[in-house]
Amino acid sequence: xxxxxxxxxxxxxxxxxxxxxxxxxxxxxxxxxxxxxxxxxxxxxxxxxxxxxxxxxxxxxxxxxxxxxxxxxxxxxxxxxxxxxxxxxxxxxxxxxxxxxxxxxxxxxxxxxxxxxxxxxxxxxxxxxxxxxxxxxxxxxxxxxxxxxxxxxxxxxxxxxxxxxxxxxxxxxxxxxxxxxxxxxxxxxxxxxxxxxxxxxxxxxxxxxxxxxxxxxxxxxxxxxxxxxxxxxxxxxxxxxxxxxxxxxxxxxxxxxxxxxxxxxxxxxxxxxxxxxxxxxxxxxxxxxxxxxxxxxxxxxxxxxxxxxxxxxxxxxxxxxxxxxxxxxxxxxxxxxxxxxxxxxxxxxxxxxxxxxxxxxxxxxxxxxxxxxxxxxxxxxxxxxxxxxxxxxxxxxxxxxxx
Amino acid sequence: xxxxxxxxxxxxxxxxxxxxxxxxxxxxxxxxxxxxxxxxxxxxxxxxxxxxxxxxxxxxxxxxxxxxxxxxxxxxxxxxxxxxxxxxxxxxxxxxxxxxxxxxxxxxxxxxxxxxxxxxxxxxxxxxxxxxxxxxxxxxxxxxxxxxxxxxxxxxxxxxxxxxxxxxxxxxxxxxxxxxxxxxxxxxxxxxxxxxxxxxxxxxxxxxxxxxxxxxxxxxxxxxxxxxxxxxxxxxxxxxxxxxxxxxxxxxxxxxxxxxxxxxxxxxxxxxxxxxxxxxxxxxxxxxxxxxxxxxxxxxxxxxxxxxxxxxxxxxxxxxxxxxxxxxxxxxxxxxxxxxxxxxxxxxxxxxxxxxxxxxxxxxxxxxxxxxxxxxxxxxxxxxxxxxxxxxxxxxxxxxxxxxxxxxxxxxxxxxxxxxxxxxxxxxxxxxxxxxxxxxxxxxxxxxxxxxxxxxxxxxxxxxxxxxxxxxxxxxxxxxxxxxxxxxxxxxxxxxxxxxxxxxxxxxxxxxxxxxxxxxxxxxxxxxxxxxxxxxxxxxxxxxxxxxxxxxxxxxxxxx
Numbered sequence: 001x002x003x004x005x006x007x008x009x010x011x012x013x014x015x016x017x018x019x020x021x022x023x024x025x026x027x028x029x030x031x032x033x034x035x036x037x038x039x040x041x042x043x044x045x046x047x048x049x050x051x052x053x054x055x056x057x058x059x060x061x062x063x064x065x066x067x068x069x070x071x072x073x074x075x076x077x078x079x080x081x082x083x084x085x086x087x088x089x090x091x092x093x094x095x096x097x098x099x100x101x102x103x104x105x106x107x108x109x110x111x112x113x114x115x116x117x118x119x120x121x122x123x124x125x126x127x128x129x130x131x132x133x134x135x136x137x138x139x140x141x142x143x144x145x146x147x148x149x150x151x152x153x154x155x156x157x158x159x160x161x162x163x164x165x166x167x168x169x170x171x172x173x174x175x176x177x178x179x180x181x182x183x184x185x186x187x188x189x190x191x192x193x194x195x196x197x198x199x200x201x202x203x204x205x206x207x208x209x210x211x212x213x214x215x216x217x218x219x220x221x222x223x224x225x226x227x228x229x230x231x232x233x234x235x236x237x238x239x240x241x242x243x244x245x246x247x248x249x250x251x252x253x254x255x256x257x258x259x260x261x262x263x264x265x266x267x268x269x270x271x272x273x274x275x276x277x278x279x280x281x282x283x284x285x286x287x288x289x290x291x292x293x294x295x296x297x298x299x300x301x302x303x304x305x306x307x308x309x310x311x312x313x314x315x316x317x318x319x320x321x322x323x324x325x326x327x328x329x330x331x332x333x334x335x336x337x338x339x340x341x342x343x344x345x346x347x348x349x350x351x352x353x354x355x356x357x358x359x360x361x362x363x364x365x366x367x368x369x370x371x372x373x374x375x376x377x378x379x380x381x382x383x384x385x386x387x388x389x390x391x392x393x394x395x396x397x398x399x400x401x402x403x
Numbered sequence: 404x405x406x407x408x409x410x411x412x413x414x415x416x417x418x419x420x421x422x423x424x425x426x427x428x429x430x431x432x433x434x435x436x437x438x439x440x441x442x443x444x445x446x447x448x449x450x451x452x453x454x455x456x457x458x459x460x461x462x463x464x465x466x467x468x469x470x471x472x473x474x475x476x477x478x479x480x481x482x483x484x485x486x487x488x489x490x491x492x493x494x495x496x497x498x499x500x501x502x503x504x505x506x507x508x509x510x511x512x513x514x515x516x517x518x519x520x521x522x523x524x525x526x527x528x529x530x531x532x533x534x535x536x537x538x539x540x541x542x543x544x545x546x547x548x549x550x551x552x553x554x555x556x557x558x559x560x561x562x563x564x565x566x567x568x569x570x571x572x573x574x575x576x577x578x579x580x581x582x583x584x585x586x587x588x589x590x591x592x593x594x595x596x597x598x599x600x601x602x603x604x605x606x607x608x609x610x611x612x613x614x615x616x617x618x619x620x621x622x623x624x625x626x627x628x629x630x631x632x633x634x635x636x637x638x639x640x641x642x643x644x645x646x647x648x649x650x651x652x653x654x655x656x657x658x659x660x661x662x663x664x665x666x667x668x669x670x671x672x673x674x675x676x677x678x679x680x681x682x683x684x685x686x687x688x689x690x691x692x693x694x695x696x697x698x699x700x701x702x703x704x705x706x707x708x709x710x711x712x713x714x715x716x717x718x719x720x721x722x723x724x725x726x727x728x729x730x731x732x733x734x735x736x737x738x739x740x741x742x743x744x745x746x747x748x749x750x751x752x753x754x755x756x757x758x759x760x761x762x763x764x765x766x767x768x769x770x771x772x773x774x775x776x777x778x779x780x781x782x783x784x785x786x787x788x789x790x791x792x793x794x795x796x797x798x799x800x801x802x803x804x805x806x807x808x809x810x811x812x813x814x815x816x817x818x819x820x821x822x823x824x825x826x827x828x829x830x831x832x833x834x835x836x837x838x839x840x841x842x843x844x845x846x847x848x849x850x851x852x853x854x855x856x857x858x859x860x861x862x863x864x865x866x867x868x869x870x871x872x873x874x875x876x877x878x879x880x881x882x883x884x885x886x887x888x889x890x891x892x893x894x895x896x897x898x899x900x901x902x903x904x905x906x907x908x909x910x911x912x913x914x915x916x917x918x919x920x921x922x923x924x925x926x927x928x929x930x931x932x933x934x935x936x937x938x939x940x941x942x943x944x945x946x947x948x949x950x951x952x953x954x955x956x957x958x959x960x961x962x963x
Contacts, residue, residue: 047831048424048425048827048830048831049824049827049828049831089747092745092746092747093747093817096745096746096747096817096820096821097813097816097817097820098820099820099821099823099824099827100824101824116824116827116828118823118824118827330552333555334555334556337555337556337557337558338555338556338557340450340557340572340573340574341556341557341572341834343450344450344452344572344832344833344834344835345832345835346831346832389714
């Protein structure tokens with residue numbers, strides 16, 4: 001068995017089994033394609049459609065210096081550019097004609113494509129997927145940038161925050177060019193290191209044959225760079241990216257996170273601020289991005305830097321005090337509920353299984369573990385505050401970010 | 404089954420939707436008290452999804468009591484969640500009622516006094532100490548009722564203009580407790596957490612600008628109908644709601660005849676029947692509130708509303724269209740899909756790509772009931788400095804093309820394929836299935852509206868789409884909402900609007916050098932008009948204003 005495909009993935013079908021709607025499931029099947037792609041398949045005769053996740057252990061925190069943010073862009077660029085004879089518009093039309101869908105996902109340490117396909121349409125959909133993977137056409141990045149933003153429903157603030165976390169300045173999608181994307185994908189989206197998880201109403205042999213035919217020619221390249229998660233410098237502070245097209249009404253305050261434990265801890269903790277009236281910064285909500293967690297607040301008219309600091313104070317206080325037992329218990333109950341609801345959705349189950357395969361099994365959070373993470377991450381020198389928009393003048397005290 | 408008199412014994416219905424793989428098998432029965440029970444079996448599922456659907460909505464709120472059903476539904480959901488259906492301390496709740504009534508009486512007395520004195524605004528209380536003490540007494544009593552738990556991800560609560568759906572995804576063994584709580588809440592209708600929810604809704608922050616604009620559009624489209632009110636009510640009315648009044652409304656609104664209990668899970672009637680008998684079967688037979696029908700003549704004149712946005716400009720155009728029971732509804736549904744569905748919708752592709760006029764766009768057919776209250780809305784949020792004027796023409800053009808020419812069979816087929824994919828997701832996910840089914844039942848009281856929706860969509864031909872668009876999306880019936888970017892103060896000095904405002908002020912000042920009041924009026928009036936124009940025209944105006952300002956500068960210096 002490949003060292004990149006540890007026995008953890010065997011747990012993935014078990015996760016599927018736990019949440020699957022039907023009681024008597026056939027045994028899961030694993031096989032390896034000629035190009036090295038490892039496939040885990042859970043036959044599910046009662047399902048109406050096939051669900052698949054193609055995941056790679058390459059996330060935003062693994063990007064090399066000078067190429068920060070590529071991991072967030074690459075899966076979307078693949079999807080938005082097209083491949084082979086299919087332009088992105090052809091991909092959209094073909095998929096929608098068949099009732100199929102393909103979505104891109106990026107995290108701190110993984111990137112993935114999610115697919116939904118009716119079984120009778122597997123062949124044409126795999127043909128398109130094969131073209132995307134074997135001969136990607138990267139989009140005209142100006143147009144692709146707009147499409148990516150729309151598709152990911154990303155607002156300028158969220159996008160800029162990703163950029164701030166990744167490279168202390170530029171939005172990650174503004175820097176990338178076709179060559180960089182090609183190099184990134186060639187090195188990171190290597191079939192020998194990918195994991196394809198599939199569930200649905202199809203025979204294992206038929207799936208294997210169709211995958212082999214469609215993905216033939218998608219060859220394993222060089223091994224991916226050996227770099228692990230990149231440590232970000234502690235550069236907490238107050239930043240503003242000037243943009244005359246955006247009114248500076250939204251502020252984001254957050255920290256970089258890596259891995260399931262940090263993500264979960266921040267999710268639990270920030271939700272307590274969102275739910276309580278404790279924050280002095282008014283109405284706030286939690287936001288999550290690839291490799292970061294933040295609070296999003298609304299700026300009142302004529303807000304100054306003092307007002308912005310209140311969000312930071314809320315976060316620092318949370319880090320120092322941690323969660324108390326009742327709040328943690330409440331959030332833990334919600335976390336369990338979320339897991340239960342996610343277990344009903346085949347795509348989310350598969351994505352979680354893929355993350356588990358990459359990150360290892362996820363333990364239930366504990367109060368001590370969460371508070372230790374909060375103490376480590378929610379420090380003044382780590383917390384970034386970002387405002388996007390405004391004309392030529394920056395808010396007092398803000399470090400202006402430049403593209 | 405002694406406690407249950409089944410009016411309709413086990414009616415198995417299997418709908419033949421698009422192909423056998425997307426058929427929905429469900430069973431339905433009606434209890435003696437009129438409550439409908441629907442069971443969708445999912446053998447092997449460890450989770451049960453339960454939904455309680457009510458065929459009422461905020462449109463039924465009495466005049467002056469908007470928000471009543473929204474508050475009521477939240478209080479009922481609390482009881483179901485905590486499985487404490489019966490009142491534990493009626494005296495405590497009555498004490499809060501009395502203290503709130505005292506606050507209300509004092510407030511009304513003050514308003515009456517103010518009105519007598521000829522003031523239109525609230526005047527200070529003639530006895531501020533007493534007013535404060537009444538408030539404090541109310542809050543002190545309210546604090547004795549625990550604050551309700553914030554609903555978790557497994558909870559469902561939806562209150563619309565013509566539907567209420569509440570429920571939960573839970574382990575099978577927890578179903579009994581949930582039903583006990585929900586039925587107990589319906590039986591006692593004590594609405595224990597009423598005051599917590601009422602005060603929270605009344606003090607909720609304003610929604611973001613786009614939903615606000617959408618609400619204004621609805622009010623303009625239905626100026627005299629209760630369906631134009633916000634689901635959570637007008638703040639002042641919600642804040643003044645009394646528990647006793649809402650209980651009276653709830654008794655009829657949530658009468659068993661208006662309710663359906665939907666269960667999706669690994670259960671059979673033999674599991675469910677005893678549960679029903681012990682819980683919902685014990686609800687008293689009451690006369691249900693009849694479905695409301697709000698007819699309003701269609702205005703023919705050009706109608707538009709304006710609203711300041713938080714950041715980007717926006718434009719919406721909407722038409723009143725018939726609801727789910729109308730034969731044209733499926734064709735309008737397909738039209739909405741062709742214009743705004745998926746990634747290939749015409750409006751979406753046209754506005755967000757190419758010139759990138761919009762950062763986001765879409766088409767919304769709303770959630771109509773059987774008969775009325777529906778809007779077909781096409782909307783776009785401008786990108787960068789684009790103005791509503793930039794969006795209006797292409798949006799209108801997309802509708803015009805659909806009026807002039809039927810869509811291609813491929814486009815119609817694509818909408819159906821998307822709907823089939825969505826149905827497949829629902830069939831695989833009990834939670835989605837339960838919510839979609841419950842929602843459709845609440846809106847129509849008819850299982851077929853959900854079960855047969857794919858068949859009805861599949862029957863739509865391209866010509867049907869064109870005919871429905873020509874019949875219902877008439878140009879003269881469109882209502883427009885124009886969302887303007889914030890003015891100069893919010894934008895900074897170097898924006899287009901800022902430049903125009905500054906230059907315009909300089910030019911107008913020279914026309915009326917000694918009349919600041921008039922200058923202000925003129926600038927505001929002209930600026931409002933200019934900001935509605937496309938951005939290219941605005942740039943031209945800015946250039947012209949620059950020239951005018953430069954030409955008159957020496958004159959000003961001479962005057963000095």
